[in-house]
Amino acid sequence: MHWLHLSVAVVFEITVALAAGKAEGFRNRTWTLVTLLSGATATFFLSRALLTFDVGVGYALWTSVAGIGITVLGALLFGQRLDWRKALGIAVVITGVVGLQLSGAA
Incomplete structure (x- = not known):
């Protein structure tokens, strides 16, 4: 169940980043509300996941x-550049995540 909680937290954290970009410095009320509600939901589900996971992990x-998801979606939805340096960074992050998982954390 902790992986489900973490997955939901990731989805809402990605939503926070995308909605915050649309919130125009909190001038757009609808996107501001989406940002704040998504942030609260992401934090709730993260806290549920942290009942099993070590906090740092x-x-x-x-x-x-979430950072990988935001980077990829930024490229797909907003035409942001995804060059080899960003792809290399994503690969390094994935390697780190796999390393954390293999360490036996949760």
């Missing part, structure tokens, strides 16, 4: 997987 997984 769970938080690292959450932020890194």
Whole structure:
């Protein structure tokens, strides 16, 4: 169940980043509300996941997987550049996440 909680937290954290970009510095009320509600939901599900995961490992997984998702979606949805350096960074992050998982954390 902790992996499900972490996955939901990641989805909502990605939503936070995408909605915050649309919130225009919190001038757009609808996107501001989406940002805040998504942030609260992401934090709730992260806290549920952290009942099983070590805090450092769970938080690292959450932020890194969300960061990858935000980078990829930024390229797909907003035409942001995804060059070889970013792809290499994503590969390094994935390697780190796999390493954390193989360490026996949760």
